[in-house]
Amino acid sequence: MPEQPPVTIPETITVHLGTPASDAQNITVPFAEYIKNVASSEIYPTWPEEAIRANIYAQVSYALNRVFTEWYRSQGYDFDITNSTRYDQSFVPGRDIFENISTIVDGVFNDYLTRGDAVEPLFAQYCSGTTVTCPGGLSQWGTVPLAEQGMRAEEIVRYFYGDDINFINDAPVSPNLGGSWPGTVFRLGDVGEDVRTIQRRLNRISVNYPGIPKIYPTNGVFDANTERAVRTFQQQFNLTADGLVGKATWYRIANVYNNVKRLSELNSEGLRLEDISRQYPSELREGMTGVSVQLLQYFLAVAGAYYDQLPTFEAAEIDGIFGPKTREAVQAYQRMLGLPVTGAVNRETWNALVSTYQSVLRARPLEQTLPGAIGLPAQNGAFLVEGMRGEAVRELQLAINVAARAYANIPAVTADGIFGPKTRDAVAALQQMFGLPETGAVGPLTWEALGALVRDILASSQTAEGQYPGYPVGEEANT
Structure with missing residues (x-):
């Protein structure tokens, strides 16, 4: 198991006091207080402590699965979970909390369950075990005789959910930001980890919906292939097919991804660490390099x-x-x-x-x-990626062709202002030479390195400063 779990415990959780579509109140409460309320509503304080602990493990994991998968927010709701026992766990606003349950929750509210090598919190379904049964889930009343037989809470949990259950202990607590959408519309030319999340999710969705084209590589660059996949997804699910990932498309992708992965089912396909690992650090701080x-x-x-x-x-x-x-x-x-x-x-x-x-x-x-900066006319702060067209792309191509004259490993391209596969490959070759991530997209560091290279080449060949002559490549197409 990873030393630092990829899932954090939310400081708060927003509960809808009714069925999902009902016109009911939302209340936001501290996560630990929510679990204390659920436990006090669902089970009895007179039960053996190990039975209570086993039930609380299930209740914590269940709630975390709802938050982690954004089960309701991905459907357009503004809450994390309901208090309807038809859908979720019982939560009674203002109810008395049993003292022994409160003490137990304080010790385990940031512990949760996973299965096998999956990293998402287990959707730990459970039921009373008397009036209602749930095959594969935990029987609340069934935990009592097991505890009376001397079984520990961990053994009781594995008795019901299986031997491949892991216990993630002391997960860190972080603010609940009210949804994963970062508040920006993603489009052609954007670069970052959120773009990579979009790419990974669309690729998995395309297994079930093969009309959606695969995106390779999933490198966090919103290129023409990504835009094409987004448009197809939008057409498939009756969204405006504009190739932009705004709030509606972001959450629709999340919702479909949850469903095809069955992340809110006991037999979930599961998320592996590599499915959610970040290409870019979620936070940069002193001591880091790269x-x-x-x-x-x-x-x-x-x-x-x-x-x-x-x-x-x-x-x-x-x-x-x-x-x-x-x-x-x-x-x-x-x-x-x-x-x-x-x-x-x-x-x-x-x-x-x-x-x-x-x-x-x-x-x-x-x-x-910035003294010593490249000064390439196209360097205006925007990323250039495959699928773009225009003068900025043409200036990039002219600069590539200057570099290609001096370095055999850099292929020359047609300076036609169309950022196609050959321009992408030439950029990747430059990045490999500079020791930069080989994304095939042009950002500030690639511009800086390319500009310095062009300056040196022009100076050595006594080409007039500021001129970026094209390199004749005949009829070779770039698209």
Whole structure:
């Protein structure tokens, strides 16, 4: 099992006081208090402690499955779970909590169940075992004689759910953000982990709906293949087929993904760690290294050259090492924008910094903002990816062809302004040479490396500064 579980315990949970479609009140309560209420409503405080603990394990895991899979939010509801026993667990607002149950919950509310090598919380179905039975699930009354026979709570849980059940203990607690949609519309040219989530989910959905084209590679780059898959998905499920992933499409993808994976069933197909592992860190902080840190430093350098409140960076300091200066620059930026001054970069800080970077480049050419920067005309802060067209793509192709004249491993391309597979492959070859992730998409670090390469080649060949001559490639097509 992973040392740090990929699932966190929400600080709060929002409960709908009725059946899902009913016009009932929502209330938000601390997660531990919710479990105490459920346990006090579902079972008896006079039961043996090990029977109570076994039931609480099931109740915690059940609720976490609803939150983790966004079972209701992916259907358009604004709550995490209902209190209707037809659908979920019993929750009675304002009810008295039994003291012994409260004490037990305090010790296990951040423990949950998984099955085998799956990472999602088990949809731990259970029933009374008297008036209602549920094959494969836990019998609430059935836990009592087992506890009286001396079985521990863990043994009771495995007795009902199987020997392949794991107990994840002391999972971290984090805020419940009220849904996974990050609040932005994803489109052609976007890059990031949320795009990769879209790609992975669409690929799995396409197994059940083969009309949806596969996306390869799932690299977090919203390219033409991703846009094509999104449009097909939208057509399949009666959404506006615009190729954009806004809130409605995001949650519809989540809903269909949950269903094809059966994530809210006892016999779930299961999520493996590789299904949800992040290509990009969910948070950048001091001590980390890599391309993501280097890109962070690059954005900070551009912003620091424009805003007096921020420190400036020398080119040698954009080294991919998150040290004290990077932390201090992040803190200064957070202070300037009124964000929590943590010195670590979460999604909120990252999105704000990218927006600042793009705003600076719209206001001033990069070569006037950051000394030594590439100054390529197409470098305006936007990512270029397969499927795009226009002058920016053509300028990229001209720069590639300059590089191709000096490096045999970089293929020349037709400078037609169409970002097709051959341009993508040429970009990937450049990235391999520069030691960057081979995404085939052009972002700030690729622009920077390509610009430096072009400058050196032009200087060595005494080509006029600022000119990017094309490379004759005959009739070779790029699309």
